[in-house]
Amino acid sequence: MLDKLAGFVYEMGGRPSSHELIRTSEEGSGTGGARATGARCGATRFMELEREVEQEYRPQMRVALQQKVEAVAESLRSQTPQCARCGRAMRYHDTRPVSWWARCGKLLALVARYRCSGCGSECRPLLEELGVEPGRISGSLARLLALLAVVAPYPLAARLAWLLLGVPVSAMGVWRVVQRLGEAAARYQEDLSQYHNDTCSQEPRATQAPAVVVLGVDGCNLGMQVRKQRRRRPAEGSPLPPLPPVEDGQFREVKTGVLLRPEERVETSPGRRSLVRRFLVTCLGDADAIFAHLWAQLQELGWLGVQTMVVVIGDGAEWIWNRTWMFPRHCEILDFWHALEHAWEFARLRYGEGSQRAERWIHQIAEDLRAGKVQAIIRRLERLHPTNPETQKGLKKLIGYYLENASRMQYDEYLRLGYGIGSGAVESAHKQVVHARMRQAGMRWSEPGARRLLALRLLLLNERWAMLDQLRMVSLAA
Numbered sequence: 001m002l003d004k005l006a007g008f009v010y011e012m013g014g015r016p017s018s019h020e021l022i023r024t025s026e027e028g029s030g031t032g033g034a035r036a037t038g039a040r041c042g043a044t045r046f047m048e049l050e051r052e053v054e055q056e057y058r059p060q061m062r063v064a065l066q067q068k069v070e071a072v073a074e075s076l077r078s079q080t081p082q083c084a085r086c087g088r089a090m091r092y093h094d095t096r097p098v099s100w101w102a103r104c105g106k107l108l109a110l111v112a113r114y115r116c117s118g119c120g121s122e123c124r125p126l127l128e129e130l131g132v133e134p135g136r137i138s139g140s141l142a143r144l145l146a147l148l149a150v151v152a153p154y155p156l157a158a159r160l161a162w163l164l165l166g167v168p169v170s171a172m173g174v175w176r177v178v179q180r181l182g183e184a185a186a187r188y189q190e191d192l193s194q195y196h197n198d199t200c201s202q203e204p205r206a207t208q209a210p211a212v213v214v215l216g217v218d219g220c221n222l223g224m225q226v227r228k229q230r231r232r233r234p235a236e237g238s239p240l241p242p243l244p245p246v247e248d249g250q251f252r253e254v255k256t257g258v259l260l261r262p263e264e265r266v267e268t269s270p271g272r273r274s275l276v277r278r279f280l281v282t283c284l285g286d287a288d289a290i291f292a293h294l295w296a297q298l299q300e301l302g303w304l305g306v307q308t309m310v311v312v313i314g315d316g317a318e319w320i321w322n323r324t325w326m327f328p329r330h331c332e333i334l335d336f337w338h339a340l341e342h343a344w345e346f347a348r349l350r351y352g353e354g355s356q357r358a359e360r361w362i363h364q365i366a367e368d369l370r371a372g373k374v375q376a377i378i379r380r381l382e383r384l385h386p387t388n389p390e391t392q393k394g395l396k397k398l399i400g401y402y403l404e405n406a407s408r409m410q411y412d413e414y415l416r417l418g419y420g421i422g423s424g425a426v427e428s429a430h431k432q433v434v435h436a437r438m439r440q441a442g443m444r445w446s447e448p449g450a451r452r453l454l455a456l457r458l459l460l461l462n463e464r465w466a467m468l469d470q471l472r473m474v475s476l477a478a
């Protein structure tokens with residue numbers, strides 16, 4: 001279907017659309033603007049020329065590509081492949097026609113199959129050489145479709161493929177491409193994480209590492225499909241991982257971690273800071289998994305030296321503080337806005353919702369927090385004696401929270417050192433990685449589906465899309 005329809009899109013400019021009919025009737029009504037200026041409706045002459053050329057050359061491109069494929073097939077014809085498993089010379093078995101899809105249409109090849117008489121394994125050298133799979137969308141078209149699906153829901157990505165590339169493909173076709181490329185990306189990220197976490201003790205530390213790295217983590221729930229998914233073995237022969245805990249059976253937490261260097265925050269306009277760059281990691285998994293990813297990414301970047309201060313900005317969640325020990329030098333910072341939000345809770349109880357006094361009180365708290373006077377604030381709070389039991393409870397809670405986190409609230413110090421005091425960069429990164437694509441109305445994910453799309457999204461957002469070319473593609477059961 002694809003080859004018949006490819007190119008069809010270019011013919012559409014010639015037919016009058018309903019939009020054109022409307023414009024024509026407007027012209028007739030006496031305004032005459034379009035006619036007077038010589039403006040035309042529909043495609044311009046130049047657009048027509050462009051489409052003509054594309055229509056003319058697309059079949060030629062397919063023929064040229066087909067010829068190149070045949071040349072590769074010819075070059076392999078005289079070679080007897082060796083078994084990848086046992087090293088024996090393999091025997092010719094049969095030849096079958098195989099087709100796959102590329103940007104310019106459908107390609108065909110007669111593919112020889114070889115079999116090992118020792119271990120019985122099979123190979124098709126031409127397909128391996130080309131890196132294509134029978135019946136699938138391959139090469140640059142696959143990458144473009146994946147790119148569309150990384151930013152838009154599958155049905156919309158399929159529509160975009162038609163409008164942008166002139167390629168008719170179903171939402172399911174796009175989905176399949178994402179599963180294949182996404183699996184390669186996810187495995188790469190997981191292998192990298194495992195490699196660095198297995199070898200962390202003997203690994204030489206980066207010598208050019210920055211003095212300070214800021215790290216933050218955020219998470220949210222992702223709506224999951226209710227049906228159970230098969231588990232995967234991390235490597236052949238290894239045991240299946242335990243079933244992940246599923247809260248309420250319908251949600252899985254997805255976590256995002258961000259790494260940045262404080263000196264790379266720039267003030268784009270007064271009071272507005274943005275980042276030159278940041279690196280993201282993400283996973284559908286527990287706290288240990290996201291920290292393993294962060295650790296691996298720090299090593300990859302060469303950002304973790306003996307002297308590197310790892311600044312961890314958290315929203316107060318225990319699972320974050322429980323893992324900072326992995327960094328020899330670290331500094332824990334409680335996100336300033338979370339600290340203030342707790343004060344707000346109490347202020348609303350004490351002064352009433354939306355009251356001016358509450359606002360003034362909070363303003364003072366914020367100033368004192370910024371000045372690093374958390375102990376003074378606690379002493380002041382301890383001198384309060386509200387009569388209302390609910391307010392008493394709220395006060396106790398606030399004092400407890402500040403006492404527990406006082407060492408993470410030295411905001412004057414963090415500002416002086418340039419560490420920053422807010423987790424805004426983390427929260428916005430998490431929204432960009434997850435919410436913008438994966439938390440749209442009614443979306444439900446399978447675990448492998450979410451994991452693969454997240455891995456691809458990360459490549460795009462980390463500006464590593466080109467890395468897809470380096471990854472070993474894995475064949476998935478359709």
Ligand SMILES: [Zn+2]
Pocket residue numbers: 083084085086087088116117118119120121
């Ligand atoms: Zn063999």
